Every structure is written in C-alpha cells, then in structure tokens.
Amino acid sequence: MNNNHVVIMAGGVGSRFWPLSTPEFPKQFIDILGCGRTLIQLTVDRFKGVCQMENFWVVTNAAYVEIVRQQLPEIPAAHILAEPAARNTAPCISWACWSIRKESPDANVVVTPADAVVMNPEEFRRVVQNALSFTADKEAIVTIGIKPSRPETGYGYVEAAETVSGEICKVTAFKEKPQREVAERYLAAGNYLWNAGIFVWNVNMITSSIRTYKPDIAENMDRMMASGDVQHIFPQCEKISIDFAVMEPAAADGKVYTHPADFGWSDLGNWASLYDKLQHDSEGNGVVGKVRLYECSNCVVHAEDAGKVVLQGLQDYIVSQKGDRLLVCKRSEEQRIKEFSAE
C-alpha cells in the first residue's frame, strides 16, 4: 500500500448540471447524491485501504485549488497540481506521473476521474488491487472495463480478448462512442466493456510509454520538472487525451489490458444518470435536498438543504436550485441545458 499512488483528475467544468454545477464550482466538488460527501471526497473514500492519504494527487484547474484544499485537507498541499491551462488528459496525467516518479520511483499508480460514482466500493477496491498487483512489475497498462448493462452510445468501449491472468484480459482495440446499432452489437458480443477512464500502471511504464508515443510531452515534462516553470511549459504541451496519446498505440503494441468489472459505476455525466442513481419515491421522483413535492412524478430534483423548495404538479421535469439560480426543464430537453445557461 505504501507504494500505491492515486491521481484524481478534477479539472472538469460540469456544465451539464447547471446551476447545481457551475464553472466556478463544478460538480466534482458538489454533494450531488445528497449523501454528505462531494464527488471528489467519495472518490478519495473509495480508495480506503488501497492508498494512504499522503500518496493522493489531484490535478485540477488553478481556480479550484482552494476548493480541493478545503474538501480534502488531508492531501499534501504539494500534491495538488494546478494546471495553468487545460490540456486534456495526456499532459495532466504526465505531470502527475513525472511528479510521482520523483518522490517514489517504483510507484504503482491508479488514475481516476473525480466525478464518477461507484455504488459498490468494496468490489471496486478488489478490482483495483487485482490490477495493481498485475501492473506492479510488468510493462502493462490496465484500464478498468465496466461490464455494459445497456447499449450506451455516450461512452467509449474497449474490446477484450483472451484472459491472461486471473480476471485480466488483453485489450485488442479502443472504440470511440458508437452509433446505436454498433453499441447493440457490442452488448450482444459480450467482450466489449465501457472505458471508465480508470487506469492502472507502474510509474516507469507510463512515463516510458509517454516518452515512446509522445516524445514532445515527455520532453516538456523533463524541462518542467527541472526548472519548476509550470506556468510557461505546461501550456506548451499538445492538447490530447491519454487515450489517443498512449492507450491506442500501446494497445497496438500489445501492452494494454483490462479488468472487467461490475461495481455500480456511473460517470454521472447528466441528469438522466443522476436520476438512475437516486432512490425514487412512490411517484418515481429522485430528490436531493429539502424539497416538498405535491402531485409530482418522475422528476429529478436537486436543491440545497438550506433552501426551501415547493413543487406542485410537475411530471418528468428536472429542477435544480442553487442559491438564487434555478433551472426547471423537461427531462427530455436536458441536452439543451448548456444553451439555457449560456450568458
């Protein structure tokens, strides 16, 4: 456990949950499930027993550093990495892994988003421990593959091949978000898994992979670590995802594996997925916060406990209240929330 490090990617702006989530205070810092813990706090919680507090790392936007400190005071201040500009996940992960290697050259690393939820953390820990054991001394990347429960078109997939060790399989290909018919084929085939963006590797493997597949980023990281000049050098990195930068070429080289998993994962990417995760009352409403409902059904409602919200006669609506900001809209129209909230 002392050698395990966890990198939490917490730079998202969460615009699809406006006004609950705003660019000033995005969803990873919100108690979106109404359980008393924010999404990033839940993310830390689920690694209990896997990683000690001084081995957590958070990569986030400079604007959110203070929020991270407040919500996760146990994480060393030097482990909160403030990106001067968003450069997608490859530079983000590179910075964290270069930093980890400096402290702990043999570290075993898990990278995770800050804003997903896991309903079965015990099973999550079992899967992650398996993956960490597998990658500790191998030239291997493991991406956790979620067993799909529906032909979802909003996620990328990994194509799994033969089992190589315990539950771990070889990955033969990464697949981008599919069309509906393709997603149905994946589901029927049985060997396609959702790419949850949770990666496991040892720090030498990932840093050398980045050097192999994205030498420019590796060179920027070397210079950045030597000079400490994050402000100027980090923004020079190519804006590219870790999937494109490393996963796909590494999979082609036979170095990527997946651990199929079923621990109640959701990326909580929209109101529909939040609605699915909430308990429903007898009328099918999923409610977080102090809200009174009269003759409402199949609504998803998020309000602050400090407030007082009364709703009557709403069917199939999203209601989101934060301070003096309010959204009421049909659940069928949630893809327009970005438009609704634009200044």
Place this chain on the structure above:
Amino acid sequence: MNNNHVVIMAGGVGSRFWPLSTPEFPKQFIDILGCGRTLIQLTVDRFKGVCQMENFWVVTNAAYVEIVRQQLPEIPAAHILAEPAARNTAPCISWACWSIRKESPDANVVVTPADAVVMNPEEFRRVVQNALSFTADKEAIVTIGIKPSRPETGYGYVEAAETVSGEICKVTAFKEKPQREVAERYLAAGNYLWNAGIFVWNVNMITSSIRTYKPDIAENMDRMMASGDVQHIFPQCEKISIDFAVMEPAAADGKVYTHPADFGWSDLGNWASLYDKLQHDSEGNGVVGKVRLYECSNCVVHAEDAGKVVLQGLQDYIVSQKGDRLLVCKRSEEQRIKEFSAE
C-alpha cells in the same frame, strides 16, 4: 393640502405570495410589479400633491418598523405606529386618528391599505381630492367604490343610492363577499361597487363615530393617548374590522357615502390578480425579474434580479423565487399556497 393626512395600514403578512412574500418581509414591502418601487412606496407616491410627507402615518406590526423606516425615510419616525398585537382595522385606524387629532384637530384624513395597486394615479388623486373636499366640513364618511369589471367573489361590495354632490352617492348597505350568482346580480344592477378599503373623513367625524359605535375602543384610545402606554392598552381593544365597527352602523344612520371610481385598482391579493396587472409576452407569460423562458406559456413568474432563473416547458404555472426559496405550482392550485408553505 397642509391639513390632509394619509394613514397607511401596513400590518398584513401576505402569506398568499409565498415565497415572494414571507411573514418576515411581507408583500407591501416588495417590488412585486418589478417597477423599482415597493407596494408601500407606490402607495405613498400616488398621494403626491394630496398630502405632504410630514402628514403620512403608517400603522404596522412592530416587526416591520425598521423596514418602513428604510423604505420611507421621509415619513416622521413618530408617525410610524407599531402595533404590539394585530387587532384588525378598527383599533388600527382609531390609533392613527386619535394621534392625528392631537397634532391637527381639524385634519382631513384618507385611510388606505399598503398593498393595493392603482394603474391611473392621476385619476386616483382626482377622486381622492373630490372626497376630501366633500368630507372636510361634513359629518360624512366616504368609502371609495371601485366600478366592478367582473362578478368578483373575493371582494366586499357597497350598494350605492342617489347622487348627493358631484359624483358622490349615498351608501345604503355594505355587502360581504358574495356568492357567484349574487356577484353577477350586483354587476348587472350597476349600483354595486367594490369596497377597496380606502376611506375619507375628517378626524372629528371618525373619532366621534368610533365613540358612538365602539365606546370601548374610544375609551382605550383616550387612556392610551393620556398615558402613552401602547404596549398594555392597545392589545385590550376588541379585534374588529372598521367595516363592522363603524361603516355598517354609520351607513344605517345615513352617514356613509361613496365616490364611484375607475382608476385601475387591484388589491393584488393573489397571483391571479398580479398576472392580470403584468404585461404579457407573446406567449401570455407575465414576468418580473431576470428570467429566461423557453417554450413556456401563460405563466406568472416573479424572481429576483440578482438571481438567474431558466424555465422550460411550463404551461400555466406560478413560479416564485426569492433567495433560496422557490415555489413552482399550477396556477389553478394557488389557493393551496398557504398549505404548501406551512412549516
């Protein structure tokens, strides 16, 4: 004009406009029309040229004195009368008139609620001036009678008889809120007017009328003015409306008159009447505040300018937002708002 005094009754709690109006900050102190002035400020404004600022009086609950001072700083502090307990309108008006008589024994007085609206203040002033001229030197009470535009069952009526002077008529009876069929008969008859609760009289006439019809209240007032002990004596007054206490017996004695009027009056007693007073957009929405509407129609919306409210897909709803309090309900259900907002 120097002899004219205006008494504003501002003790209401306005529970039917929750959460816009709350017991801590009721509707008379709110810019309910979104015009930049609160209802009590608009009430003062409409007497411009009729009454000078030092002759205004406000009777209100002790809890609202500070709000009155802030909203009407020009009114003498000694003219803000803080009721230690609500005792309906007869004791309220008695206190104000006993106080006025002490300062100005020949005063001519207008009594008005704080929370009505008048769309044509110029016509309002003309009518009030007529009534003041009529009552200045007569044993007469004038109640302003609003020409009804619909068979309203939510207001009391006055029955007008022959004209006695200019536009002023004798009142033969007060009628309580009628049933629908009765209200329709009143409308058809043409000589029934809405009782707006706006009264005009000279101070000697009203104080002697109270002494005649409610000697107990008069005696309490005498003691209260002599001792200054409002806290103990005021709550001893009978809880009774000026209509029951004075208007009805005085009408039976032939001393009550009405000035029929048509100056766009509304008591703004509920969301339906606010909706009627607001300008409507092309979809029939009446909106106060910074609100974005998408596919909404026939809604009435009141939100704070400081907030940010987005509504989509609502037909025939009331939406009221104040701070972190929110009501969304069908317009047809507005009579349940008290129930909705109960603690």
